[in-house]
Amino acid sequence: MRSRLKTLALAAVVATAALVPLFGDPRQTPVTHPLWARMLLRALDMTDAVRSSTVASQVFSTLSWRDSLSYPAERYLRADGAVLRDENGQRTVGAGATPAEVTYAVAVVQPGDYQLRARLSGPTTPPATAEILPFAGGGVVKAFTFVPGAVQPSWVLGGSVHLDPGSYRAQFLLPTGCSLAQVEVAPPCLNPIEPPGGWRPTAVTTTHDIAVTALKALDAEHELAPAEQPIERTGADFLVEWPETLAAARAAPPGDLWAMRLEAGAGGLRAIVTIDVPEAGLYSVQGLVTPGAGQRWLVDGCRKAIVCPGEGAGWRPVLAQALASGRHLLVVTLADGASLDRVRVERKKDAASDYVAALRRLGFDPGPEGPVSRARALEAARFVRDRHREDLASACGDTVPRAAAPAPRIVQQPAVAPPMAQLPTVQPPQPPVGPPVLPPQPPATPTLPSGGR
Numbered sequence: 359m360r361s362r363l364k365t366l367a368l369a370a371v372v373a374t375a376a377l378v379p380l381f382g383d384p385r386q387t388p389v390t391h392p393l394w395a396r397m398l399l400r401a402l403d404m405t406d407a408v409r410s411s412t413v414a415s416q417v418f419s420t421l422s423w424r425d426s427l428s429y430p431a432e433r434y435l436r437a438d439g440a441v442l443r444d445e446n447g448q449r450t451v452g453a454g455a456t457p458a459e460v461t462y463a464v465a466v467v468q469p470g471d472y473q474l475r476a477r478l479s480g481p482t483t484p485p486a487t488a489e490i491l492p493f494a495g496g497g498v499v500k501a502f503t504f505v506p507g508a509v510q511p512s513w514v515l516g517g518s519v520h521l522d523p524g525s526y527r528a529q530f531l532l533p534t535g536c537s538l539a540q541v542e543v544a545p546p547c548l549n550p551i552e553p554p555g556g557w558r559p560t561a562v563t564t565t566h567d568i569a570v571t572a573l574k575a576l577d578a579e580h581e582l583a584p585a586e587q588p589i590e591r592t593g594a595d596f597l598v599e600w601p602e603t604l605a606a607a608r609a610a611p612p613g614d615l616w617a618m619r620l621e622a623g624a625g626g627l628r629a630i631v632t633i634d635v636p637e638a639g640l641y642s643v644q645g646l647v648t649p650g651a652g653q654r655w656l657v658d659g660c661r662k663a664i665v666c667p668g669e670g671a672g673w674r675p676v677l678a679q680a681l682a683s684g685r686h687l688l689v690v691t692l693a694d695g696a697s698l699d700r701v702r703v704e705r706k707k708d709a710a711s712d713y714v715a716a717l718r719r720l721g722f723d724p725g726p727e728g729p730v731s732r733a734r735a736l737e738a739a740r741f742v743r744d745r746h747r748e749d750l751a752s753a754c755g756d757t758v759p760r761a762a763a764p765a766p767r768i769v770q771q772p773a774v775a776p777p778m779a780q781l782p783t784v785q786p787p788q789p790p791v792g793p794p795v796l797p798p799q800p801p802a803t804p805t806l807p808s809g810g811r
Contacts, residue, residue, distance in 0.1 A: 389735045391553070394563040395421055397735060398551070398575055399467075401743040403750075406493045406525040407465030418557040420465045421571070422550035427464065427543040435463045435527065445479075445537065450511065452480070452537035462541050463493065464526040468577065469753075470546035470662055474516040474528065478506030480536030488516060493525035511539040520756040547660035549678065551575050554710050566710035568724045568738050569717045576745050579678035579706065580642040581716040588704035589633055594618030596629035596690070596698075619699045622650065622692035626758075630689045633703050638683045640708040643676040643701065650696030654758040656689040657681075666754035671697070678706070693758045720745070 392414035399408050399417060407420050419427065431451040432442060440451045440458040451460055466472070478486055486504040491497070502516030532538055551574040553567035561567075573579055598620070620629055635641065645665070647653060653665035655676050663677035690698060706712075717724060722741040725734050 387732070389563040389730055389732055390559075391557050391561045391563055391567070392417065392559060394567065394571070394735055395557060397739045398571060398742065399465075401739040402467060402523065402575060402746055403743070404465055404467065404523075404525060406463070414557075414559050418552070421467060421575075422552040422557065423467065423545055423548060424550050426545070429462050429541040431460075431539050431541075433462070435461045437461070440532070443537065445511075445539075448511070448539055450479075450537040450539045451532075453532040453534050455534065457534060458532045460530045460532065460538060462528045462530075464490070464521075464528050464543055466521045466523055466526060467551060467575070468545075468548050469522045469664070469755075470520070470548065471518045471756075472521050472546065473518050473544040474502055474542075475513055475544070476504055476516065476530070476541050477511040477539040478504055478514050478536060479511040479539070480506045481533070482506065484533045486530060486532050486536050486538070488528060488530045490519055490521070491527045491529060493527055499526070506536055511537065513542075522753060522755050523750070546662060547658070547679070549574060549577075549579070549680065562729045563735065564729055565714060565724045565727050568730055568735065569713040570710055572722070572724075572738055572742050573713050573717055573720075575742055576720075576749070577678075578716070578720065578745075579640060579708075580644065580675035581720060582640070582642075582678075582706035582708060582712050583715065585639065585705040585707045588702045589635070590703075591631050591633070591701045592618050593620040593629075593698055593700070596620055596631045598627065598629045600626065600628045619697050620690075620692065621697040622694055624694050626694065627692040627696075628689065629692075629698075630687060631701070633686045633688055635681050635683055635686055635703070635705075637705065638681065639705045640678060641681045642678045642704050642706055643688070644673055644704070645676055645690075645698055645702075646673050646700040647671065648695070648697040649674075651693035652754065652758045653693065653696050653698075654691040654756065656691075658686055659689075662756075664754065664756055664758065665696075666752060667693070667757065671699070673702075691758050 395414070395417045396408050399405075399420065404420070408417065430449060432449050434440075434451065437451065438459040439453065439456050440460050441454045443450050443452060452458065474488065474490070476486070476488070480486075482505050486506060488502045488504065490499040490502075492499070499521070500517075500519040504514045504516055506512070506514060528541060528543070530538060530541070551571055553563075553570050573581065620627060643655065643657070643663075645653075645655075647665060648671040649665050649668035652667045655663045655665070657677065657679055661677060661679050665674060665676065688701065688703075692698065714724060714727075722738065724730065724738060730738075
């Protein structure tokens with residue numbers, strides 16, 4: 359018996375030794391891009407997205423998400439009463455004799471207004487409906503109505519919804535005779551979370567990869583070092599849209615003794631300004647503001663950022679965005695008690711080494727240049743998780759009212775108040791508003807399932 363046990367133990371050791379060359383010692387296996395991408399998603403509390411993503415390409419797409427998130431009909435999370443069919447060479451999911459419910463998983467890493475649309479066919483009455491709900495349970499975030507095409511599947515726009523980071527379910531209710539061919543969630547303009555050169559299924563994760571993706575995931579690119587002097591605008595440079603006409607304002611005298619402030623009353627305020635960017639690059643937008651009941655900022659009608667309600671005036675980072683050279687449009691909406699004194703648009707140094715330096719200033723050293731160890735990658739993931747949870751604790755969603763309302767106030771803040779007789783009365787400047795130059799959105803990095811893991 360003792361001899362047999364020794365033989366079995368020896369066989370087990372030999373088998374284990376044979377497995378190490380095939381799969382690698384977990385402590386020594388390189389941290390590949392697919393592994394780091396999954397670690398990063400878990401650090402962002404997106405474990406549900408990791409579980410529902412079976413190949414590396416899906417994880418990469420969740421993080422970079424330059425293009426629309428598109429689901430073929432059969433890639434549902436779960437279905438009740440649904441029937442899979444082949445219609446004109448395309449797979450569809452539809453209702454049989456009774457209505458069907460089909461659910462798709464939606465992972466959102468960056469906040470913004472997302473468009474939901476679907477390719478549907480079937481009777482127009484009753485229409486199909488959909489609801490966006492938190493993945494782990496909770497109330498409906500928003501409900502949509504879809505009137506499908508009668509014969510062939512056609513795209514039907516449901517509408518937009520503001521989504522904060524998290525895991526969601528898109529739950530469709532298909533009436534009898536309705537077929538669903540495809541679901542698409544179109545993101546706003548986002549900064550893709552991906553390493554230099556993009557995600558690659560077989561690449562080994564480096565210090566530069568960790569620094570770039572971590573800073574992007576934390577939406578902290580405003581921490582990058584400045585590349586040049588910023589472009590500045592005061593409240594006097596804005597064209598106020600609410601109301602349509604303005605009372606006469608006073609011009610700043612020589613020496614800029616007066617600074618023009620935009621300040622919202624109970625009805626809110628919306629104003630626009632154009633910014634001419636001389637060189638393409640990554641820019642941060644900061645505002646000298648009083649948050650009041652909240653602020654909404656919109657760049658080129660595409661990238662949105664929220665300043666949450668609060669007290670006290672000061673400089674606040676608003677967003678970082680890649681901008682092409684040329685003219686760009688900045689729209690700010692102020693809720694009750696919010697004010698804006700000055701805006702600063704600053705180009706950032708965005709080499710990989712600059713991201714490493716910025717991450718170190720935030721309190722995490724990714725280590726020397728080169729491939730990262732498993733231990734250092736876990737430390738980086740924990741750092742991202744802790745900072746992300748701090749940010750979530752202060753997040754407020756889109757709380758700023760959208761509707762136009764009563765006239766705003768333009769308040770002048772004197773540094774040294776000169777006699778009123780010395781101040782000539784003029785109209786506030788009207789900046790020329792031309793077509794904005796949309797931020798560049800290059801194709802996403804290739805992440806085909808055939809190359810995934």
